[in-house]
Amino acid sequence: MKVLIVGSGGxxxxxxxxxxxxxxxxxxxxxxxxxxxxxxxxxxxxxLGVNDFEGIARFALVNNVGIIVVGPEGPLAxxxxxxxxxxELTVFGPTLAGAQIEASKSWAKSLMQQAGIPTAKAxxxxxxxxxxxxxxxxxxxxxxxxxxxxxxxxxxxAETVEEAKAAIEAAFNGEFGAAGKRVVxxxxxxxxEASVLAVTDGLTIRPLIPAQDHKRIGEHDTGANxxxxxxYAPTPVVNDGLMDRIQREVLEPTIAAxxxxxxxYRGVLYAGLIITPDGVPKVIEFNCRFGDPETQAILPxxxxxxxxxxxxxxxxxxxxLPPLVWKSGVATCVVVAAEGYPGKHxxxxxxxxxxxxxxxxxxxxxxxxxxxxxxxxxxGGRVLGVTAVAETFEEAIARAYAAVDHLxxxxxxxxxxxxxxxxxxxx
Ligand code: AMP
Ligand code: GLY
Numbered sequence: 269m270k271v272l273i274v275g276s277g278g279x280x281x282x283x284x285x286x287x288x289x290x291x292x293x294x295x296x297x298x299x300x301x302x303x304x305x306x307x308x309x310x311x312x313x314x315x316l317g318v319n320d321f322e323g324i325a326r327f328a329l330v331n332n333v334g335i336i337v338v339g340p341e342g343p344l345a346x347x348x349x350x351x352x353x354x355x356e357l358t359v360f361g362p363t364l365a366g367a368q369i370e371a372s373k374s375w376a377k378s379l380m381q382q383a384g385i386p387t388a389k390a391x392x393x394x395x396x397x398x399x400x401x402x403x404x405x406x407x408x409x410x411x412x413x414x415x416x417x418x419x420x421x422x423x424x425x426a427e428t429v430e431e432a433k434a435a436i437e438a439a440f441n442g443e444f445g446a447a448g449k450r451v452v453x454x455x456x457x458x459x460x461e462a463s464v465l466a467v468t469d470g471l472t473i474r475p476l477i478p479a480q481d482h483k484r485i486g487e488h489d490t491g492a493n494x495x496x497x498x499x500y501a502p503t504p505v506v507n508d509g510l511m512d513r514i515q516r517e518v519l520e521p522t523i524a525a526x527x528x529x530x531x532x533y534r535g536v537l538y539a540g541l542i543i544t545p546d547g548v549p550k551v552i553e554f555n556c557r558f559g560d561p562e563t564q565a566i567l568p569x570x571x572x573x574x575x576x577x578x579x580x581x582x583x584x585x586x587x588x589l590p591p592l593v594w595k596s597g598v599a600t601c602v603v604v605a606a607e608g609y610p611g612k613h614x615x616x617x618x619x620x621x622x623x624x625x626x627x628x629x630x631x632x633x634x635x636x637x638x639x640x641x642x643x644x645x646x647x648g649g650r651v652l653g654v655t656a657v658a659e660t661f662e663e664a665i666a667r668a669y670a671a672v673d674h675l676x677x678x679x680x681x682x683x684x685x686x687x688x689x690x691x692x693x694x695x
Contacts, residue, residue: 275339304634416447498686607679609649
């Protein structure tokens with residue numbers, strides 16, 4: 269089978285890498301892919317935009333692609349799945365209607381409220397004045413979120429009413445474009461965060477091992493929010509008992525509510541959770557896709573061939589699939605970024621040390637890289653993700669950083685404390 273992956277990040281490199289381990293996967297085509305996917309054997313990049321639905325469909329039909337796997341939320345929210353399904357192509361990823369669970373925070377919130385899914389108390393506003401009045405009434409701390417897709421930058425956890433007001437004004441003044449024309453104001457939750465990614469065919473839903481991301485740019489969780497600076501799995505924050513509860517109270521009711529609305533959701537449902545100090549899992553957001561960098565920590569531990577899981581979802585046969593099998597051990601992924609990320613950063617700097625880093629046994633996933641005249645150069649804010657698998661988190665973290673220390677490019681930035689929560693938890 270040929271698999272076409274839409275996207276160009278570390279997540280997509282990890283998906284390609286995992287799919288190529290499957291005996292049935294003959295070739296992977298990444299649209300547009302990155303420097304890492306261009307070097308994998310039996311994998312090639314195709315220079316089309318992720319929103320070029322017509323070009324992607326034409327290629328898939330002519331080349332007999334067995335399944336299209338969509339990495340990022342953008343094309344999903346723009347209806348790539350609907351388009352491909354009209355051409356009778358098989359897709360792993362929800363339709364436009366399903367992708368609203370990520371693309372509109374207010375839509376997701378009403379779905380959660382209707383289905384009784386535990387989440388922060390919230391209200392949505394289409395005007396700054398009413399939003400500000402609500403913030404004044406509620407008081408701080410409080411969370412202000414742009415309703416639409418804002419690449420992880422549309423959320424302000426405000427410590428004061430003034431800060432919340434400024435965030436509301438920025439949103440209505442167009443800081444997030446159309447995504448900020450509506451804001452969701454939300455109660456601030458406190459607790460450990462966890463990412464529970466689950467695969468679903470719209471009827472059955474099965475969680476993957478739970479992960480924890482590190483959203484902030486700075487050490488000890490300070491500074492701006494990013495797409496994610498590192499992840500580890502499985503996180504002990506979500507033990508088996510809590511996972512059962514998340515399955516019953518979050519995942520199953522969400523799929524049932526989507527189904528009830530006539531939404532046939534096939535792909536990943538990613539629940540971003542805060543586990544409150546009394547142990548209640550509350551949803552802070554849903555994503556309609558694999559997490560990045562969670563995927564780079566989760567997939568190296570998956571034993572079941574990924575193509576069978578994806579096919580079972582796309583063909584609505586997930587209930588027939590035997591339970592997912594996981595390798596023993598744990599994984600840690602450290603993101604290597606370009607100085608300045610998540611703000612302005614430079615591109616085009618030569619990268620060295622990848623082979624030596626890989627010789628340590630770690631896996632180097634590429635994110636923002638490309639080949640320029642046969643030289644690998646930086647091409648994005650998050651440049652690489654280095655994953656190490658080991659029996660303990662101490663070892664996995666040490667091995668990931670030992671590999672990271674072989675990597676070089678101008679302006680290289682890493683957080684040195686990936687996994688600090690888990691080390692505290694296990695002591
Ligand atoms: P989101 O884009 O919704 O995942 O939000 C980005 C980050 O903001 C999350 O990972 C949390 O760290 C934080 N956040 C979002 N909503 C809340 C909330 N209600 N309470 C506390 N922190 C939140
Ligand atoms: N790592 C967070 C996300 O993928 O949204």
